[in-house]
Amino acid sequence: MRTGRTGSAAVLAGALALGAFAAPSAEAADTGVKVSNLVVNGGKPIVVGTTAEVTPKFSFHIATPSGTKVSDVTPFPFLYHDTTPAKAIDSGGIYTGFTECGDGPRAADCTGELTVDPRYRLDSTNDATAWKVAVWIRVWTADDKLKGEQFLTGFGTAQVKRAAKVTVDASPEPVAKGGKLTVTGRITRADWARHTYTGFAGKAAKLQFRKAGTSTYSTVKTVSADSAGALRTTVTAAADGYWRWTFGETSTTGGATAAGDYVDVK
Known part of the structure; x- marks a missing residue:
C-alpha cells in the first residue's frame, strides 16, 4: 500500500500520515468527494483521563465523483475546537489513528478510530467541551501526486x-445492628492542565445500599462533596450489605460509581 493512500480494504495509519504531510494554508477547492453518515464514538461522549490513551471509533460512507476511485482518496476524520480545520491539522486537534474503507470503486463504507492521548492533546479544562467534527480529504493521481484536497465540515x-x-x-x-455507620469517600476528576486527578468540589453523589443476597442497589441519601471533593455522612446499620457512592455525568465530566464496600452487621 502506498503511504498516505487508501486502497481496496486498506488500512490507513492516519496519525502517522498527518505528520508526514504539511497542512494546506487555506481550504482547497471542491474535490467532489462526499462523506455522509459520519458517527463518532457511537454518538456518545468521549471520556478521557490523565494518562491512558483513548481510541474512540468512527464510521462513515464515502462517495467519489466520476474519474476518482475510493482508492485514490485518503479521508482523515478529526476533531477540533477554538480554531479552524486547517490550523487544527498542525496543532490542537484530535486525529485519526487509522481508517479502513471497503472495496467499492466509487463508494464504500469506512471505519476507523481516533487517538486521544491526554498528555499531548488535552492541556486545559477548557478542552472538556463540544469538539467540531471534520474530514480532511486528499485525492491522489495514479503516480502518487496530490491532485486535490479539501476540508469537509458540518458533521456536528x-x-x-x-x-x-x-x-x-x-x-x-x-458494626452492631442499629449502630451508626460512617460512610466516606472522595470524588476526583481529570485535571488536564496538571495531568492528575483533583477534587470535584460541590458535586452531589448518591449513597446507595445493596442488602447481602440481593442484586439491586437503592439510594439512601444524596450528599454534596466539600471543597476538596470529600464525601461524608452517617447512617443507621440495619443489615449486612454493600455501600457505594455514585453520580451521573455532567456537561464536562463523566459519571462514576465506586465498588461496593461490604459491612457485616452483628
Whole structure:
C-alpha cells in the first residue's frame, strides 16, 4: 500500500500520515468527494483521563465523483475546537489513528478510530467541551501526486469529557445492628492542565445500599462533596450489605460509581 493512500480494504495509519504531510494554508477547492453518515464514538461522549490513551471509533460512507476511485482518496476524520480545520491539522486537534474503507470503486463504507492521548492533546479544562467534527480529504493521481484536497465540515460535534473517580469506605466494620455507620469517600476528576486527578468540589453523589443476597442497589441519601471533593455522612446499620457512592455525568465530566464496600452487621 502506498503511504498516505487508501486502497481496496486498506488500512490507513492516519496519525502517522498527518505528520508526514504539511497542512494546506487555506481550504482547497471542491474535490467532489462526499462523506455522509459520519458517527463518532457511537454518538456518545468521549471520556478521557490523565494518562491512558483513548481510541474512540468512527464510521462513515464515502462517495467519489466520476474519474476518482475510493482508492485514490485518503479521508482523515478529526476533531477540533477554538480554531479552524486547517490550523487544527498542525496543532490542537484530535486525529485519526487509522481508517479502513471497503472495496467499492466509487463508494464504500469506512471505519476507523481516533487517538486521544491526554498528555499531548488535552492541556486545559477548557478542552472538556463540544469538539467540531471534520474530514480532511486528499485525492491522489495514479503516480502518487496530490491532485486535490479539501476540508469537509458540518458533521456536528463530539463531546469530550473529563474522566471522574469516586471512592468509598464504610466504618466501623463490623458494626452492631442499629449502630451508626460512617460512610466516606472522595470524588476526583481529570485535571488536564496538571495531568492528575483533583477534587470535584460541590458535586452531589448518591449513597446507595445493596442488602447481602440481593442484586439491586437503592439510594439512601444524596450528599454534596466539600471543597476538596470529600464525601461524608452517617447512617443507621440495619443489615449486612454493600455501600457505594455514585453520580451521573455532567456537561464536562463523566459519571462514576465506586465498588461496593461490604459491612457485616452483628
